Amino acid sequence: MSTAAKTYIGLSVGNHNSVIAIINKDHRAEVIANEDGEHKTPTYLAFSGDEEYHGSQAKHQIVRNAQNTVAGFRDILGKAYTASMAEQHAGFAAIEASEDGGAVFVIGDLRLSAHDATVRYLARLRTTAEDYLGRKIDGAVLAVPVWFTGEQRASISAACADAGLPLLQLVTEPAAAALQYGLGRESSGDSVAVVVDVGGTGSDVSLVAATGGLVAVVASAHTTAVSGEVIDDVLVRHFAAEFTRAHGVDVMGNARAVRKLRQAVEGTKRTLSSATSAPCAVESLAEGIDFNSSVNRTRFDILCQRTYAPLLETIEKVVKDAGYELAQVDQVLLCGGAARVRRLQARVASLFPEETEIRDDAAEELDEVIAAGCAEQAALIAQGGADAQAAADLKADVLAHVVGLQISADHLAPVLRKDTPLPAARSVSVALPKGETRAYIAVSEGEAVPPKPVADEDDEEEVEEEEEEAAAAPLYRPTRLLAEMVLELDAADESTRVEVTFFVGSDKKLTVTASEPVSGKTITAVIPQ
Incomplete structure (x- = not known):
């Protein structure tokens, strides 16, 4: 995108394909076509004599010239050499240990480190973007897997510098996908979503929490069993x-x-x-x-x-490890080229209740979602969206427990949900019985109530009754009383409402204020971390 003569791009570099995106004049993410007119550029390098090939031309070399074709260098970047690397890349350019313990690709007399391969490839992507746009690239937001180590993040940052690609920020792939799907926007409200990214060489499942301008990855897992x-x-x-x-x-x-x-x-x-x-x-x-x-x-x-079973198991594990039930997930966000398989989508949807929204609508193609999200993030940075920038890079703290109004000993009405990115504020309106002169407010932490299993009965009426009871049961129960507040009022009528505002700052201190707008009466409780 171009702002004040600055041109920023979003970039997704996958093990199989890479995608470049910008925010166009209509303020929408647009994927850049490469020299071959394709939206996806294969993440390959190949060498034949004095010729060096990139992208689609390199991928075409696989059939006749596989031993001089370099693939999978993204995931090797920043890692020490292991024998399993050579096994995993059998059939392509051989991989050996370098003098410093890293991995190098051997192409005839050429020894190409993972860093050098990445630099050459990123430089070509930069040229592709500049040729398409007709101007110099001033900055890029680049997505990396959520499981990338600090060393890998540092290595890809160094490769960007050596490739002449100014790096604005590294963001995690699930955060980029969530941004492209609209999570974290001020108008989108709170949302708990599972990002299912089925890529060329593996799948990543992440549970993300989003609220007004902030996105945070709560839990994630990677599997190579589905790809x-x-x-x-x-x-x-x-x-x-x-x-x-x-x-x-x-x-x-x-x-x-x-x-x-x-x-x-x-x-x-x-x-x-x-x-x-x-x-x-x-x-x-x-x-x-x-x-x-x-x-x-x-x-x-x-x-x-x-082949889909390991992905379903990974989804269930991630949700459970994050402390959630499947019924508490608001949306499932699909991305990655292999996620377009319709039967796979149906199997994923079968895990969740009908109320959970299964989405594949964030881009023309699912393997373009992450790059488009990076372009959205670049636009936020250009506009000075510092909070969104920090959240997408996983710098936002999150709320450790659900917090809300205690209705009874076994019922909590949630106001701020677990894993809400901080700072956060929410308000609820409480009605009072006619003639009431005191508003009692009990603030508690809580936990999710596991759904009650429905017995496998032959009696359909009994099963229906159990299902109705489960639907009526509270989703959360209080676990720790944080504060009790009593607001003295004039006699309430049908229109009387007490506004209760919850605010948790970056210091995790909770401030709860109850007020009656007509009389102006108010009371506040401050609960330290």
Whole structure:
């Protein structure tokens, strides 16, 4: 985006693809096309003789020149070399230990560190953005996985500097996604959301809390058991078996044929997200034999259904570890290219009650969400939105417990929810019975009430009664009384209301003020941390 002659971009660098976004003149996130007219730039480098390739051209080298193709360097950045790195990248440029204990890619006589590979790639992305916009880039907000260590964050910051890409801020991927979905805006209110990011090499699940301009990541987990690659593997095995049955040729034993088939099924998978069937065609797949086939969505869903279970388990674990019930999640935010698979979306939705909103509407494509969120963050920085900037970088403190009005010994009406980013303020209006001259206000901490399981009964009426009881039960119960306040009033009538305001500052001190606007009477309690 351009503000006072400054041009800022949002940037998502994934292990498979990277995306650049800006805020356009209509104040909407817009993804920049690269030199090939594509919105996604594959995160690959390749070398052939004196030629160096980037993005799509590098990815095309995989079939014939895999040993000189560099992939997966983002996650290696800032890490010490391990033998598992070489195993995970088998089939691409070899990885060895460097003299300083890091990892280097070996391409003939060239030894390319993860830092050098990242610098070359980021410099190309900067050039792509500048060529598209026709002006110099003055700053970028870049997303990193929430599980990145301090060393990895420092390494990618250093790579940005060496690539001539001015770094405004690193933000976590779930925070960027939440911003793009509109969480944390002043008008969006409080929200607890689960961000489900299904990427090319793994999935990240994060629970985020958002309130007026602030977003905080509460809990997260990473799994490699569900990813675009895992789904691709299912399709590769399916079509390879079909080819073997038709021609008696073992495709899985031919590394080059597998790479060709893998590139083809990526397109098949994308097509199935919007169509009921999709083709898969590979010229000269093996022994000079062309391959042409197709798969419908129903068959695809049957093939892949077992691969989704680890993602569902990860979602349940993250919500539980954060101290929440699934019923307390307001929204599920989907992002990442593989999250467009419709059956996977349906399986995720099945975990939550109908009231939970399942969203995939933040961008034209789900793998563009994070970059667009980074562009939104860049716009906030340009406008001086310091609070939003800090929150997206996980610098905001959060409330440790739900706080609200104690209605009874087993019922708490929440006012500020657990994990609300601080500072925060909320007000509620309390009606009084006619003729009442005293307003009693009890302020308590609380906890969520686990939903009561419904018995598996044959009697439908009994089951319905249990469901109604569970629906009527309070969602929170008080655990610790913080303050009791009594506001003396004139006799209340039908219009009398007491306004109760809760404010928690960055010091976590709670101030509760009860006032009656007509008489101007007020009382305040201050509860230290």
